[in-house]
Amino acid sequence: MVKIALIGAGKMGLSHLSILGAHPDVQIVGVCDTSKIIVDVLERYSGFKCYSDYLKMVEEAKPDAVFVSVPTKYHYTMVKELLKRNINVFTEKPFCLNPNESGELVLLAKKAGVVNQVGYHNKFVGTFKEVKRLVASSAIGEITHFQGEAYGPVVIKKKSETWRSDPSEGGGCLMDYASHVIDLINDIISPIESCKSSILKSIYSKNVDDSVYALVGTSSGATGIISVNWSDETYRKMSTSVTIIGTEGKIVSDANELKVYFKGDVLPKGYSKGWNVKYVTDLTEEVDFYLRGEEYSAQIDYFIKSVKRENKNNVNTFDSAWKTDTSISLIKNQSRI
Amino acid sequence: MERIIFGDNQFFAVNHISDEKSRAQSIKFKDDSAIIKTLDVAIAAGINTFMCTTHDRIANICEIIRKDPVKYQDFKIYPCMPYAHKYANAVTEMGIAGTLKQYVPGNFLGSILKGGVAYISKDYISIMELMIDAEMKMFKGINTPVIFIQNVMTDLLLGLGMDEFLIGFANYVRQKYNAEPGFITMNLPKLLDVLEKGGISNPIICASINKANFRMSGGKELYEKVLSEGRCRVIAMQVLGGGAIPASEALEYVSNLPNVESILFGASSKQNIENTVDTIRFYDQQRKEEVIMQ
Structure with a gap:
């Protein structure tokens, strides 16, 4: 135990x-x-x-x-x-x-x-895991550009303040919401290490940003756009997505559905030329106890197995999260210029 | 319970496989009249039970149903509470104590939060009872023979080992609403053990059951074993397995499982509703004939 x-x-x-x-x-x-x-x-x-x-x-x-x-x-x-x-x-x-x-x-x-x-937890979502696998195997060629997005209804009116609305406590859309997207891009493509411009905008909150828009570059040379807004009530819950454009194809994925377009004839197993659609239901392993998404159970199970030395403990390490914190701070600093 | 029960996911843009479809549904069912129209199609297809979450918009639907008692004479609603996102968003915004303050009616919670009242176990069960009453308000005058607790709440309590709330829910729903308690879960085998231990025999449980092994925690084989034991009254949901398998094959599987009393499904179009109903009836009929032949 x-x-x-x-x-x-x-x-x-x-x-x-x-x-x-x-x-x-x-x-x-x-x-x-x-x-x-x-x-x-x-x-x-x-x-x-x-x-x-x-x-x-x-x-x-x-x-x-x-x-x-x-x-x-x-x-x-x-x-x-x-x-x-x-x-x-x-x-x-x-x-x-x-x-x-x-x-x-x-x-x-x-x-x-x-x-x-x-x-x-997004790293334990079946679709995003598959995106990472496809990108790592150069299935869509060299990555030229990407778009990382997240939208949801967290702050949809002016209201009472909590720690999430205090910038000194780690509140705000960049820290709380956009961090997921940044971390996902860092993991799937490569760490974001430059920010050409960024806008942190308050919509309903007094002290923190409710949306983040940034033009960024990764260590691998890809460029991309981060677009995140937690004051968008047209979404029932948080919706995170990535669009990745490569020289040999394109990937559009959220937590439910993965769409991949292949230009050429060199294809990974299980895919064909043109558009392919896969659902998280096909890409998800069953968990022993389900609460609010397989990924929440899977990340905990992974951690427990790491403690028992049954795996390598190389997913979501402090090191990867430090890189994400670095990318977050680049975007934050650029917005002040 | 009826063999086929109509669900509400499609009305509230809940789609487990596609955000795009989810948005299309959100547009289609913008007006309450579109929901009523679809419910009427389901009723015409012979489904008289609507299982729905305690979403704010259901209050409007209840209002329409109350106004037409003749037309909806045989119509039943199985409420499922709470509508989790309402509370989850509130917790993000106001914290747990703030959320309780906002949603628990009356002011005795205020004194508990201040620590001014002696803590006796009954207090927290009473808070839950007040929250059940608040969620049930919209169904006044409507036939609600089974009242469900949503899977996010059932499973949260299950993992935390807070069995007393699950049992308390069952007792209160029986006593106050003269209804059968129902439990929605993604962890049927584990939940059933806990409910039986708490003295609830043959409970109504609604769980994800499908050929695709989707959201069947512990695996399909374990579910099949538990079903074969006939220890609970089961409503199968997510029978299409998130759309991973062809509908007919999916319905054949679930229709032929032992001890699945009802099948819950949701659909937006007349064609899909009628097709699903016909397919389930076809497999049910086929099985009856096989039994007679033997």
């Missing part, structure tokens, strides 16, 4: 807890949260041992690994303390408020030799 503790039982934290609770190889040894009502309910109905001080929890419960799902501004301090104690860490995205903090944690994790993972 892998002994797991969790810090921050908010929306993502509860989702993680539920999936962890159902995992056959996991024992939940502690939950830390500052909300009295959450702690009360978890203790009473789930029987979890709860804490309000995460260091006390770590000391008493002696977990093999800790899930960190608190607002981004706390990631750096908490993860650092956990690494000091040689504990395996899964943390929510985005990794840190700035790439200096995340860079330091990458080094610390390496030194500690612990398993480290960040919750960019």
Whole structure:
């Protein structure tokens, strides 16, 4: 049994807890949260041992690994303390408020030799995994241009403020929403390392951006557009998509449907010249416990297997999330010019 | 329960395979009259049960149904609560405590949040009961013989080991609404064990069941085994497996499974509705004839 503790039982934290609770190889040894009502309910109905001080929890419960799902501004301090104690860490995205903090944690994790993972769940979505495989095998030739997009109805009117509306806590559309798209592009194509121009626009929020538009370049020489808006109520829920144009074809994919066009006759197995359509249902492996998408269960299962040293722990590492933080900061800095 | 039940995903742009189709549905069903028109097609095809989420727009549909008691005399609704995105978006915006403040009627929650009230277990079950009442308001005067808890909530509670809420839901729905409790889940085998342990025998469970092995946690074979044991009344949903297999083949598979009492499906066009109903009836008839022959 892998002994797991969790810090921050908010929306993502509860989702993680539920999936962890159902995992056959996991024992939940502690939950830390500052909300009295959450702690009360978890203790009473789930029987979890709860804490309000995460260091006390770590000391008493002696977990093999800790899930960190608190607002981004706390990631750096908490993860650092956990690494000091040689504990395996899964943390929510985005990794840190700035790439200096995340860079330091990458080094610390390496030194500690612990398993480290960040919750960019899109990498466990069947369609995006297939996009990555196609691009890596040069199936559509050399990548010339891409478009990474995400739209959804998070902030659709002027309303009360939470940590998501505070820039110093890691709020805003760039950090919270666009980070998914940036991370996906970094992983599928190559890290975004230049930003020619960017616009961070507030629509309903007072202090943070509600949309992000940027013209960027990757280390492989491809250029692209990032277009993200979390104030778009024409979407029922978050919809993330990538369009990738190559010299030999084109890929258009979201989390449900993958469309690929091949120009020539050199084709990967299972594809034909012209348009091909594949659905996530064909590209998804069954999970043992389903909560809100196979990818959420799959990323946790991957982490648990990493802790048990049953896989390589090379998906969503601190290192990849540090690169994403670096790309985020490029876009942020460019918008100020 | 009727053999065929009509679902509502198509009305609310829920499409598991295509965002484009989802947008097209959103445009098609912009007006409530388009929803009613499609429901009438389903009724004409012999389906009298509509299983729907407690989406705000369903309130309008209920209003139309209430106004025409003669036409909708045999019509039943199976409400499914809560409409998860409403709460998920609220939690993102206001946090968990803020969401509870917004959606739990009355003000006794306020005193709990402030910590001024002694915490007794019953309080949280009562909060759930208040939330059930809030979701049920729109169905006043409509026949709702089965009331469901949505899979996101069922499975969240299941993973957290909060069985008491699942049992509490069942008890309250029976007692207050004189209805059968139903559970939607993506984890049928695991849920059934928990419900049986909580004293609920032969529960109504609606789960993803299809030939494609789509969203059948633990795998199709385990599901088939549990079905063959006849321990629950099953409504099969996502029978087309997200569109991965041809419709006729998909319906043949699910129609012939043992102990699947009902099949839930949704469709937008008259042709698709009629075809699906005819296909299920065809396989059901075929099976009956085979039984007689034996």
